Amino acid sequence: MKNTLFKLLVAVAVLASASCAKSAGDHPSLILTKSGVEQIRQQLGSVPLLDETVAATAALVDAEIALGIDTPVPVHFSGGYTHKRHKQNFLVAEKAGMLFQILGDEKYAQYVRDMLMQYEALYKTLPVHPQKRSYAPGKLFWQCLNDSNWLVYMSQAYDAIYDWLPANERELLENNLFRPFADYISVGNPQFYNRIHNHSTWGNAAVGMIGLVMNDKELIDRALYGLSDDGLAFGMKDDDGGLIKVEGQKAGFLANLEEPFSPSGYYTEGPYYQRYAMYPFLIFALAMHNAQPEMGVLEHSDGVLLKAIDALLNLSDADGDFFALNDAQKGMSYYTRELVSAVNISYHYGDRNPGLLSIAQQQGQVLLGDAGLTVAEDIAAGMAEPFTKRSVNLTDGANGDQGGVAVLRARGEALASVFKYTAQGLSHGHYDKLSFSLFEEGDEVLQDYGLVRFVNIEQKGGGNYLPENGSWAKQTIAHNTITQNQISHFGGDYATGSKHHSELHLYDASRADVQVVSAKESNAYPGTLLHRTQVMVAIETLEKPLLLDIFKITSEQQNQYDLPFYFNGQLLETNFAHQQPAQLEPLGDSHGYQHLYTEGEGAPAGDNIAITWLNEGKFYTLTAAAKAADELLFARIGANDPNFNLRRDAAFMQRRSNEQNTLFATVIEPHGNYSPVTEKSHNPRGRVSNVEVINDDENYTAVAFDIADSGQHLFILANQNTQLSDQHSLEIDGQIYQWQGGYFFDLR
C-alpha cells in the first residue's frame, strides 16, 4: 500500500517535471537511447565484451567516487594537475551517466549531479585560464579545445541524468554552466569555433551535443552551420601558423565534415589528427542520428564518415600503429580509446566487416550503446576475423582533386610503402611532397620522423609543440624526399604551400606481383618538376617483396639535389669507401639542415652504390644507380638541439650537385633475419644488383636491375598517356618492348 502510494507520487512528480520542460522523459537521447538502454539491460550477463566493458567502467567510476570529487581552480598546462583532474572528471562523469542508465544505481546519478553542481559554482567565477599560450584560451583548460572536450563528454553525462534531475537543478545548470560554456567556446572565441579545423569540429560538436540535450534549436544550428557573423579578419593565424579564416570557406560541423575529408575518406591533416578528430565527428553525428535522424548527418556527404573510418584503419602498419603523415606522435594506434566508437559505428552502420570485430576484441571494450551492443554480440557469436589491409589510393581535398596518399602493400603487410602526394594538410602539414616511409610488418624500415612534441609530458614544454617541430620536423630534409638547393618545398612558406598539391600520374595495384604509384609535383620548386614513381615487386623467386623507387627531376636550371633515406637500425656494410670527419658539424644552417650532423662522407666506387643495415632482426639493402660525382653522406639528427628534443636517428643521403635534369633510381630490398638467441643469420646478403637507368626521356623512363639467380628485370614507365587502353612501344638496344597501359614490368 505504502509502496503503491510512493509509485503514484513518483509518477505525478515525473508528469509535473515533464510538463515544465518539454523534453524531459525523452532522455537519454544522444549516444544511449531509451530503447538501447533497454536492450543492453536485457543482454547483461550474456555477452562477455559488454559485461567486461560495464565491469571495467564500474571499477573505474567506483574508484573515483571513493576518491571524492575535485574541481580545482584551473592553474596548469596539459600534463599538470588541474588539467589532468578536469580531464579525468569529464571522462568519469560520462561513464557514470552510462552506468546510471544501464545499472539503474542512483549513486552514479548523484555523482554526476554533484560534480556538475560543483562546476556550476566554479565556472561562473572563472576568468580566462591563467596560462596564456593559446590563440584561444579556455576557462577550465588552457585552450578552448580542451574546454570543448569537456562539454562533449559532459553533455552525455547530463543527458543520462536529465530525466532524473529536478527541473530547478536543470535550470541552474543550464543557465549558469552549459549555456555560458557553449557561448564562450563559440561566440566568445570565433577564431577557434568558426574554422575548418579539428579544433572547430570539437567546438561545433560540443555546442551541438549540449544543444540536443537541452533541445535548443539555436545551439544545434550554431553547431551545424557555424556563426554567421564571426567578425574575424582574413589572414589571422593560430599558434601553429595555421590560417584561421580563408575567403569563401563555410564553417560549422557540416562544413567541417565536407571540407577536410576527401570523398575517399582521407582527412587532410593525416591519420594522427584524424584519429583525434574522429571522435567528435562520430559522436555528434551519432547523436544527431539518434535525436534527429531526418537530418541525415551520419550519412552526410555520401557517407564520408564511414569511408573515413575505413581510410583511417587502412593508414596503419601491421601492428595497427598509424603512419606518421604530417604532425604525428608515433605509437598511436587503432587500439586507442578514441577509436572504440569509430570501430563500433563502422561495424554497426557500415558493411559489418568481420575484421572490425577483431580490432574491437583487442580494444577490449565497446561503446555502451546500440553499435557497441551489436559488436559485442557478434564477437560472442564467434564472427570475428583478422582485419586485413590492402593497397589503397586515397584522394585528398574536399572534392578529391588535391593529390592523395597511396599505400602499396605486398603479401599482406610483409612490405608496405606509404607514398604522400597530398595537399599541405592545414596547420599540421609538413613540407614533404612525394615523400614516403617503408614498413616491414609492424617495423618502420625507412622512417618518417613524426612530430617534435611529447604529448602530455610536462617536462618537455608543458607537453606542447617544441620549437624543433618547426625548425626540423616540418622541413623537407627531415623526410625521404628531394630537397633542392638546401631549401624546403615552397621555401617552407605555409601560405604558398597551402595553395598547392601534387598530382597523381598513375596508380595501379591490379597485379599481385607488381604495384605502381607515380605522382608529380611542379610547385614545390618553381621551374622544377619532381616526378616520383614507386614499384612494389613481389615475385615468386624473391623471399620478400622489394621496392623500386624512381625519382625523376626536370629543371630549368642547375641545382643541388639531396635524397635522404632515414633508415632505422645499424649500418653493416657499404660498397664504397667513406670517412668520418674529425669533428661533427651541422650539415647546413637552415631549413632543417642545422639539425643534422655529417657523420660520414664518401663517393661511389662504381655505377652502383649499396648499403646494408640490420633492424629489429631483419636485413635491408639499398642499391642505387650512381654518378661518379655523387656525394654520399651519412647524417645523424641532433645538431643545434641543446635540450635533446630530437632523437639521434640516422640517415643515408645521395647528393647530386650542378645537375639540371636527373634521375635517382633505388631498390630497397628487405631480406633474411637474425636472432640474438639462435645467433643465426639467414640471407644476410641481398640479391639485387646493377640498378641501371636504361632510358629516360619525356616519354619513357626505364630502369633495370638484376636479381641473383633470377635474371634482369625491367620496369618502364610511360611519362605520358597512362590510361589502361594506351598503347606503348619502346626500343632498347635493338629490342622492341610493346605494352598497353601506364607501365611495363618483366624479365628483360
Add this chain to the structure above:
Amino acid sequence: MKNTLFKLLVAVAVLASASCAKSAGDHPSLILTKSGVEQIRQQLGSVPLLDETVAATAALVDAEIALGIDTPVPVHFSGGYTHKRHKQNFLVAEKAGMLFQILGDEKYAQYVRDMLMQYEALYKTLPVHPQKRSYAPGKLFWQCLNDSNWLVYMSQAYDAIYDWLPANERELLENNLFRPFADYISVGNPQFYNRIHNHSTWGNAAVGMIGLVMNDKELIDRALYGLSDDGLAFGMKDDDGGLIKVEGQKAGFLANLEEPFSPSGYYTEGPYYQRYAMYPFLIFALAMHNAQPEMGVLEHSDGVLLKAIDALLNLSDADGDFFALNDAQKGMSYYTRELVSAVNISYHYGDRNPGLLSIAQQQGQVLLGDAGLTVAEDIAAGMAEPFTKRSVNLTDGANGDQGGVAVLRARGEALASVFKYTAQGLSHGHYDKLSFSLFEEGDEVLQDYGLVRFVNIEQKGGGNYLPENGSWAKQTIAHNTITQNQISHFGGDYATGSKHHSELHLYDASRADVQVVSAKESNAYPGTLLHRTQVMVAIETLEKPLLLDIFKITSEQQNQYDLPFYFNGQLLETNFAHQQPAQLEPLGDSHGYQHLYTEGEGAPAGDNIAITWLNEGKFYTLTAAAKAADELLFARIGANDPNFNLRRDAAFMQRRSNEQNTLFATVIEPHGNYSPVTEKSHNPRGRVSNVEVINDDENYTAVAFDIADSGQHLFILANQNTQLSDQHSLEIDGQIYQWQGGYFFDLR
C-alpha cells in the same frame, strides 16, 4: 616363413657384428641410453612436449634429407656458406641419430652413415682451414673450437647408429675420421686443448664423447685430465690477448670444471659465455654419468654443475635475457637451444624446481633423453610454475675467494641491479671493477654496453670481434663505474688485471625493504681505494623501488674522477643549465674516451643535480649530491668509429677534478609510465630530492635523501666491522644513531 628366416639372418648378423667390436650392442650410451629409448618410445603420443619435440625434430631432419647432404670443401669464416653448412650438418646428424633410436626408421641411420662417410672421404684430404685468423685453426672450420662443436654432436650421431653399422664401416670411420679428428684438436693443438678456457672445455668434451662411443680409455683420460706434456711455453696469448698457459694450472675437463666455476656456480667469464660453455660441460658430464656413473663426473666438485645452472638462470633479467657481464652479445636468453639440456638436467638431477618447467615450456622442446622425458611428463602433469628469481650474491674464483657478482632484486624483478666485483674474467673480461647495470623488469635502464661483435654476421668482420671491442667495450669508461685520470683500470693491462679481484665488504639481502651490497677495489689504481655501495630501497610509500648508489674514493693524490651513467632513452629535463658544443669532438684520445663525443656541458646549479629521462614508456630520475666545481657532461658513443660498429648510445657523466678523497652519492628512481596510445603520463616527476652526504670518514659513511610526503631517509654504512653482531653508534647533528650489523637505514 620367409619373414622368420629373414629375422633369423638379421639376428645372426647382429651377433656376428657384436662379436667383432666388444662394445657393440651397448649403444646408445651417451645422452640417449637403451633404457631411456625404451621409455621414450612407450610415452610417445601421450606427452605433448615430447611429441612436439619429436615432430619438430623430424620436420627439420626430413627437410634436410630431402635437400641432400653437402659436405663442401671448407672456405669461409663464420657467417659464410661452408661454415654454416658444416654447422648445420652436425646439428642435423645428431637429431637424425636421435630419431633413428626413437622412431626406429632406418632412413635416419642411413642419412647419418652417408654423411659420416662423406666426411670420412673429405677429412683425410683436408689441410688446415684456409682462413688463418685463429690462434688454433681447425680443418672443417676456421677455429678448432668449431671443429670441437662438430665432434661433440657427431659423437652423439655416431653413438645412435653404432650398433646398426657394420663393423667394417665403423672401423673406417674411426680410423680415418674420428681418431685423427680427436687428435688434431688435442695433441695437434695443445694451445687450444690444454687450457682453462671455454674453448678447451669444448675440445675436452669432444675428445671424451668420441672416446666413450669408441670405448677408448686413452681418449677418455685425455678428455678428463688433459695432455700431460703439451710442450707449451708460459706467457703465450690467444687472439683475444688471453693467457694460454699459466704456471701451476691443470688442464682437461675436470680441471675446467674446478677452475672457472666458483663454488656458488658463477663462471668467471660471465653468463654469456657460461651459456655457451655450459653445453659441453653438461653433455659430457651426462654422458659420463650414463656410461661411467662410478666416476661421479656429474656430481664433481660438490655438484658445481647443477649450482652453475642455477647461477646462470639467476643472472638474467625478467625476460630471461642474460646480464651483459664482460664480452656478451645482448639478447641472448635462457630460451636458447643451448640451455634446453641445462634446464632439463637441472630439473631431473636437481631439486625439481617447478619454475624450471615454465622455462622448458617456453623453450618449446626437451632433451631427447631421460631428463627431457621427466620434464615433458611433469609439464603434462600441470606442475609448471613461474620461475622466480631472488637477490643473489655469487662468489668468483675456483675457491670462491676472488670477489663476485651480486644481483639485488626488489618486488620480484621490478628493479634489479647487477653489481660486479669479480676477478678479471679471463680473456673475455672487461676492465670495469665495481660497475653495475640496472633493469626494470625486462628493460635495461642503465646499460652495460656488451661486446662489439655481430656474431655470425659476415658483413661485420666475418662475425668476429671487431677492433672497437678492445678500444671501447673493454675499457673502463664504457661502464657505469669510476675512471680515474682518463685511464682504464689496471691501465687496461690484461696481465695485471688477471692478478687481482675486488673484495666484498657487505652483502645483506635479509630485509625485503632494504638490501645492500658493498665492495672495495684497491688494485685498479695503485694508491687509490674504490669503495662502492648499492642500497635497493622498496618502502611502502614508494610506487617503485629505488637504488641508492654510493661511491667512496680514497687516494694518496689528487685525481680526476669520471662517473658515467649510460642511460637508455630520451632526456626530458635537467635541474642545471647545459650547452651543446658548436662542434662535436672526442672526449679524449685513448682508453675508450676517443669513442665518446661531448654532446653537452654544464655545471651544478646547487647542491644537487638531477636528470629525468623516458625509456620504453617509463620515467627515471637520477639525483646526486654535487660540488660546485663538478663538470656535468652528456656524451654520445660513436667518435672514431668510421664503420659504424658502435651504437650511438648516450651517457650522463659527473666529473670531479683535482680531488683526493671524495664521495659520489646518487639516487636512481624509476617512476610512473607513459603510453603513446593513451597519451597519459602517470607520475612523470620523481619524488626524491636533497641527496646529501651527512658523514664520511674511515668509520662511517652516511647519506640522506628526501622522499616527498614520506620524509628524510638516512643510510649509514659501517666502513669497518660489518658482521651482524657488530655494534655501531654515530652522532649526527646531536642525535645518536645506534645499530647492530653493517648498515643503518631508516627515516631520520
